[in-house]
Amino acid sequence: MDSMIRLTSNQRKVLEVLEQTGKPIGAYAILEKTGFRGAVQVYRALEKLIDLGLAQKLESLHAYIRVSPKDETELTAFAICDHCGHIHQLTEAREIRQLHECLAQMDFAVCRSVIEIHGACSTCVSSKRNK
Amino acid sequence: MDSMIRLTSNQRKVLEVLEQTGKPIGAYAILEKTGFRGAVQVYRALEKLIDLGLAQKLESLHAYIRVSPKDETELTAFAICDHCGHIHQLTEAREIRQLHECLAQMDFAVCRSVIEIHGACSTCVSSKRNK
DNA sequence: TGAAGAATGTTATGTTATAACATATCATTT
DNA sequence: AAATGATATGTTATAACATAACATTCTTCA
Incomplete structure (x- = not known):
């Protein structure tokens, strides 16, 4: 897939966690699942995924979820x-x-x-x- | 006013801060303005004010605002x-x-x-x- | 290859929110 | 007034969420 190409290793890992989870998950839970050394890596990846329209933040849950990129x-x-x-x-x-x-x-x-x-x-x- | 009667001293202080501010304000900013010793007092007051429909949280701002109680x-x-x-x-x-x-x-x-x-x-x- | 830029790592700290328990205040009954 | 119980407040610690600042490593392409 074209959209996959531009993802870095960290971004791909976070995206996989979001997909495996299938429901909103907090940044620190993502941190545990990815095994990154710090929260920064998670937030940086999330920022990019959100930019690309692959993820969204649920403000009222302080959690993130995979969305289909076509969803505006x-x-x-x-x-x-x-x-x-x-x-x-x-x-x-x-x-x-x-x-x-x-x-x-x-x-x-x-x-x-x-x-x-x-x-x-x-x-x-x-x-x-x-x- | 009837609704005023049931407010405690802390709740009244927080409500006054919300009213003086006139726009969303964070819990720790309220803490400074009220002079309470801890954040807990702010959150407890906010919880009650929100219950009573006198305030609301703006989730995407992590901030609180006074609303008119008739607003559903x-x-x-x-x-x-x-x-x-x-x-x-x-x-x-x-x-x-x-x-x-x-x-x-x-x-x-x-x-x-x-x-x-x-x-x-x-x-x-x-x-x-x-x- | 080696310079520039992108990505990642590291540490520290800032910000928001709640848990757990102690003390104080106030109204009610005796 | 003293005892009781309920509500409110105070105190300390910590959990949970997020970013700043800077160092290092990895790409890539001239």
């Missing part, structure tokens, strides 16, 4: 299940676009959009119902 | 100007409600909503244009 960061929202940790990614949702349009009408120039909705996913909601 | 947390979005620090609060916006409805249709039970849109406010955008 600005138009992505995360539904975070606080019970099982599952992340559902809403990409290109009409509602997000509308929110941005609403801001555009106020002459607000969006450059980054942090949308993280916490709650309980369908699985957890129904398993609770059955208790 | 779940339906609030913040437009954060990264140039001048100005915060515009969108409350009860139709777009947010629609996003929640979209999640509800996926059987996701929302309990907390973090919506923070970064960019440049109209003032900063136009002052840039004039440079």
Whole structure:
């Protein structure tokens, strides 16, 4: 893959950890899994991966997650299940676009959009119902 | 005011700092302004103020801001100007409600909503244009 | 090959947040 | 007023997250 080519060894290692994990993971947990000597290496790799659109930070969790590079960061929202940790990614949702349009009408120039909705996913909601 | 009654001395001090500041402020800056001996006192007060709907945390800034208690947390979005620090609060916006409805249709039970849109406010955008 | 730039390593420190336990304050009942 | 219990506050330590500053190593391409 073309995008793989430009990744350095450290960046590849971090990306692999993100992929193996499959859900948000903190920088220091990445540090342990990669075996790097310091946190700096993790943060540097994450910065690049985020730049490339391969990862994103979940601000409300202080954690990082692999995203598909085609997902436009600005138009992505995360539904975070606080019970099982599952992340559902809403990409290109009409509602997000509308929110941005609403801001555009106020002459607000969006450059980054942090949308993280916490709650309980369908699985957890129904398993609770059955208790 | 009724809501004032239940606040303790520390909570009142923190609330006053938030109000005097008028924009997001970090916990350790609050610590300095209040003169408390430790960060714990700040975080405890903030927790209560947030519970009461008098303050909110801006996750992407690691900072806290006074909000009007009638603003429903779940339906609030913040437009954060990264140039001048100005915060515009969108409350009860139709777009947010629609996003929640979209999640509800996926059987996701929302309990907390973090919506923070970064960019440049109209003032900063136009002052840039004039440079 | 060897100079320039990119990547990585190393150490230290800054920043944000909470755990665990001690003490103080205040209202209520006796 | 003294004893009780609940709430609030204080204190210390540490966890968790993030970056600054500088040294070294690795590429690459003239």
